[in-house]
Amino acid sequence: MSKEMEYPNPNDEPLQVNEAATTYVRNAGKSAAAGFTFMDFLKDRMLILDSIRNGITHSFFEAIKGRMPFSDQDWADYFNVSLKSMQRYKNDSNHVFKPILSEKIIQMAEVIEEGRLVFGDDEKLFRWLDTPSLALGGYKPKDLLSNAYGQRMVRAELNAIEHGIFA
Numbered sequence: 001m002s003k004e005m006e007y008p009n010p011n012d013e014p015l016q017v018n019e020a021a022t023t024y025v026r027n028a029g030k031s032a033a034a035g036f037t038f039m040d041f042l043k044d045r046m047l048i049l050d051s052i053r054n055g056i057t058h059s060f061f062e063a064i065k066g067r068m069p070f071s072d073q074d075w076a077d078y079f080n081v082s083l084k085s086m087q088r089y090k091n092d093s094n095h096v097f098k099p100i101l102s103e104k105i106i107q108m109a110e111v112i113e114e115g116r117l118v119f120g121d122d123e124k125l126f127r128w129l130d131t132p133s134l135a136l137g138g139y140k141p142k143d144l145l146s147n148a149y150g151q152r153m154v155r156a157e158l159n160a161i162e163h164g165i166f167a
Contacts, residue, residue, distance in 0.1 A: 061089075111155060118161055
């Protein structure tokens with residue numbers, strides 16, 4: 001039987017998510033009940049691999065989505081699916097994303113959490129994501145997140161900002 005894991009949202013209010021990966025966490029000697037956080041999840045590469053292989057549940061996606069400034073339309077664009085498909089996923093409480101989309105969800109979460117560390121403030125990060133950047137060819141960083149190459153460019157720019165290198 002799966003225990004519930006807590007994933008804090010940007011307002012530090014705990015989110016409860018039922019996730020099959022709890023079994024993996026318990027097997028790895030970590031206690032999900034002892035404050036296993038979203039950052040703990042992102043640091044555990046084997047747990048991420050397992051979650052991608054098994055697919056991310058819609059409830060876990062909703063918890064991740066709650067930490068980000070993206071609309072359902074943004075997610076539909078990132079996934080290259082229609083908004084209607086996103087709504088169908090939402091209405092199916094048993095929906096599990098295919099591994100390819102699960103990987104995109106995790107990659108997006110990693111970029112956003114890296115941005116949080118660099119900016120130290122959600123409002124600053126979200127404003128940066130929505131502002132055209134000369135260093136990114138005039139594109140808004142959020143518009144480059146739909147594929148791995150664009151995500152690498154955004155992460156490189158976050159790294160440059162972190163080290164005080166501005167274009």
